[in-house]
Amino acid sequence: MEIDELKSELEKDYVMVKRKKWWSFLGGAFAFLIVAGLISYKSSLQALEGKAAKTATKAIQALKTQAENDTKIIKKRLDVSKNLFVKLETIEEKLATLKEKRISIYQPIKYSQSGYPRNGNFVSKGGKLLIFASGTAYTRSKDTMMEINIYLDEHIIGSLQSLSNEGYSHKTLTSDIIVLTGIKPGSHIIEMKLSSTKIFADKNDLSQITVVELPL
Numbered sequence: 001m002e003i004d005e006l007k008s009e010l011e012k013d014y015v016m017v018k019r020k021k022w023w024s025f026l027g028g029a030f031a032f033l034i035v036a037g038l039i040s041y042k043s044s045l046q047a048l049e050g051k052a053a054k055t056a057t058k059a060i061q062a063l064k065t066q067a068e069n070d071t072k073i074i075k076k077r078l079d080v081s082k083n084l085f086v087k088l089e090t091i092e093e094k095l096a097t098l099k100e101k102r103i104s105i106y107q108p109i110k111y112s113q114s115g116y117p118r119n120g121n122f123v124s125k126g127g128k129l130l131i132f133a134s135g136t137a138y139t140r141s142k143d144t145m146m147e148i149n150i151y152l153d154e155h156i157i158g159s160l161q162s163l164s165n166e167g168y169s170h171k172t173l174t175s176d177i178i179v180l181t182g183i184k185p186g187s188h189i190i191e192m193k194l195s196s197t198k199i200f201a202d203k204n205d206l207s208q209i210t211v212v213e214l215p216l
Contacts, residue, residue: 103212103215105213106122106123107208107211108122108211109192109209113203113206114201114206115200115205116192116193116205117192118191118207119191120209121190122190123186123187123188125185125213126216127183127214127216128180128213128215129180129181130177130211130213130214131150131152131158131190131211132210132211133192134207135192135208136170136205137173137199137205138164138167138199139168140168142167144198145163146161146163146164147161147199148160148161150190150191150192152189154191159176161174192207192209
């Protein structure tokens with residue numbers, strides 16, 4: 001090989017190195033050594049293959065390391081997502097519990113003018129019940145005890161009472177607050193009835209029942 005040709009080859013190899021084409025550089029360098037008679041073609045091929053194997057092994061190891069790191073990152077993110085999901089489930093359960101335990105208010109018999117009997121329905125969750133009842137009535141004779149009975153599912157649970165000193169005078173009976181426990185969940189009917197035929201009510205009388213349900 002002439003000096004000028006050798007110089008040209010070296011310049012090409014230098015350019016390849018600058019461009020990071022290492023394989024081509026190594027190939028050119030070994031080609032120079034083969035031409036110079038310093039090494040055999042077989043030896044140069046083995047050297048190149050050895051270099052290639054090491055480069056490939058290094059690249060594979062780098063990819064493996066990167067994959068392991070990526071797997072760790074993904075696992076951490078999955079763990080975070082799982083923890084968030086568990087927390088959300090816990091929050092939903094607590095909200096559902098609070099919803100079940102909240103105070104409920106029903107007004108099965110609304111405040112209005114009417115005679116008796118009066119009735120209405122409400123749906124209980126099975127908690128403790130506070131029943132607020134009030135009403136008015138009158139009697140035709142003086143010095144008569146007036147009474148309005150309160151029924152739940154046809155069972156008497158309380159009453160409103162008042163003494164009338166004179167007849168034909170509409171009176172407000174003493175209101176009652178009835179506390180009940182052990183009531184089963186579901187629909188219930190509540191009623192207001194006059195206790196005797198000596199007590200009367202008409203369109204001028206007022207009554208109402210409000211039910212407050214407390215969580216157990």
